Amino acid sequence: MNILITGGAGFIGSHLADALLAEGHSVTIIDNLSTGSKAFIPSKARFIEADIRCRESLQFLGQGHFDVIYHEAAQTMVPSSIKDPYHDADENIMGLLSLLEAARQGGVKKIIFSSSAAIYGDNSALPLTEEVPPHPLSFYGLTKWMTENYLELYHQLYGLDYAILRYSNVYGPRQGAHGEGGVIYIFAKQLAEGKDLTIFGDGRQTRDFINVHDVVSANVAALTKGNGSICNVSTGSEVSLNTLARKMIQLSGKPVKIHYGPVRPGDIYRSFLSRQKAEHLLGWAPQTSLDEGLSETIAFFSRTMQ
Ligand SMILES: NC(=O)c1ccc[n+]([C@@H]2O[C@H](COP(=O)([O-])OP(=O)(O)OC[C@H]3O[C@@H](n4cnc5c(N)ncnc54)[C@H](O)[C@@H]3O)[C@@H](O)[C@H]2O)c1
Structure with a gap:
C-alpha cells in the first residue's frame, strides 16, 4: 500500500515507518522536525519536511496517491497544553483539519490515529475500557478526544474510514x-x-507501560482491521x-x-x-x-x- 505517516520522524512514527517498509509498503513521511529527528527517518522512506498546518504543503495528497494515513504528528506535551492551549489546538486541531481536508480531496481510504489514555482523565474504574466516558484533565487530552470526534464525523459525512488507537504510556x-x-x-x-x-x-x-514495538504491531494490524473503532493499545x-x-x-x-x-x-x-477490545478487533496482543x-x-x- 501507499502510506503517509505524519510525524514519521518522531519516536513512534519512525519505528512504524521501519515496520511498514519491512512489510513491503511504500512509505512517505511528512514532519516539521519540531521534536522529530532526521536521523530516525529510514533511508527507503520519502521525506517531506513540512508542517501539516500548512495547507499548500499538503497539496501532494490531492493527487490521490495514498491509501492510508497514520496521523502521529502532534503537540504531545501535557504541561505545554495547559500553559498554551492555543498552540496545542493549533497543532492538534488545525493541523488535523488541514490533513483531513487534503485526505478527503485526495481520496485517501483510511486514517489511523494515535490517541491517548489522557482522554480518560483520573478515573478509578480500572482497567479502563473504551466505554468509559472521556473526561480529560488537560487540553492535550481534550484535543485528542476532539480528533476522535472529527474522525467519526468525517466518516459519517464523507465515508473516510478510520481506526483510533488509544495508547497508554509508550x-x-x-x-x-x-x-x-x-x-x-x-x-x-x-x-x-x-x-x-x-x-x-x-x-x-x-x-x-507499553513497548513501542507492540504499539507498532497494533498499528500494522489496524491497516486492514478495526475500521470505525476505538481500541486501547496497552498491556492491560x-x-x-x-x-x-x-x-x-x-x-x-x-x-x-x-x-x-x-x-x-x-x-x-x-x-x-483494558486491552481486550484490541485483542478481539485487531487480533493483537503485546509480545x-x-x-x-x-x-x-x-x-x-x-x-x-x-
Ligand atoms: N509517547 C507516548 O507515550 C504517547 C502516548 C499516547 C499517545 N501518543 C501520541 O502518539 C503520537 C506520536 O508521539 P511520539 O511520542 O512519537 O512523539 P514525537 O514528538 O516523538 O513525534 C511527533 C512527531 O510529529 C512531528 N510534528 C509535530 N507537529 C508537527 C506539525 N505541525 N507538522 C508536521 N510534523 C509535526 C514532530 O517533529 C515529531 O517528529 C502523538 O500523536 C502522541 O500524542 C504518544
Whole structure:
C-alpha cells in the first residue's frame, strides 16, 4: 500500500515507518522536525519536511496517491497544553483539519490515529475500557478526544474510514529526543549518566507501560482491521514506579539510589487500560516483556548518551 505517516520522524512514527517498509509498503513521511529527528527517518522512506498546518504543503495528497494515513504528528506535551492551549489546538486541531481536508480531496481510504489514555482523565474504574466516558484533565487530552470526534464525523459525512488507537504510556528507543519523554526515558537517561533516580510521591503510583514495538504491531494490524473503532493499545496491567525504578537499576547494573520528591500536582495515582477490545478487533496482543523492553531501552540510551 501507499502510506503517509505524519510525524514519521518522531519516536513512534519512525519505528512504524521501519515496520511498514519491512512489510513491503511504500512509505512517505511528512514532519516539521519540531521534536522529530532526521536521523530516525529510514533511508527507503520519502521525506517531506513540512508542517501539516500548512495547507499548500499538503497539496501532494490531492493527487490521490495514498491509501492510508497514520496521523502521529502532534503537540504531545501535557504541561505545554495547559500553559498554551492555543498552540496545542493549533497543532492538534488545525493541523488535523488541514490533513483531513487534503485526505478527503485526495481520496485517501483510511486514517489511523494515535490517541491517548489522557482522554480518560483520573478515573478509578480500572482497567479502563473504551466505554468509559472521556473526561480529560488537560487540553492535550481534550484535543485528542476532539480528533476522535472529527474522525467519526468525517466518516459519517464523507465515508473516510478510520481506526483510533488509544495508547497508554509508550516507551522504547528514540523516545524524547527533543520533546518530553515519559518516566522510562527519564530514568534511562539518568542511568546512562550514572545519576540517582527521583520518584515524585511514594512510588506506589502505577502506569501501563507499553513497548513501542507492540504499539507498532497494533498499528500494522489496524491497516486492514478495526475500521470505525476505538481500541486501547496497552498491556492491560499496572506497574508501580517503585518496581520500575528497582528493575531499571538492576538491569542497568548501575550503583545508583532512588530518592523521593514531593507529589506533583495533577499526577494521576493509578492508571491502566483494558486491552481486550484490541485483542478481539485487531487480533493483537503485546509480545514484549517489560524486562526485554527495558533492557533494549537502557542499552539504547547508554549508547546514544556517550
Ligand atoms: N509517547 C507516548 O507515550 C504517547 C502516548 C499516547 C499517545 N501518543 C501520541 O502518539 C503520537 C506520536 O508521539 P511520539 O511520542 O512519537 O512523539 P514525537 O514528538 O516523538 O513525534 C511527533 C512527531 O510529529 C512531528 N510534528 C509535530 N507537529 C508537527 C506539525 N505541525 N507538522 C508536521 N510534523 C509535526 C514532530 O517533529 C515529531 O517528529 C502523538 O500523536 C502522541 O500524542 C504518544
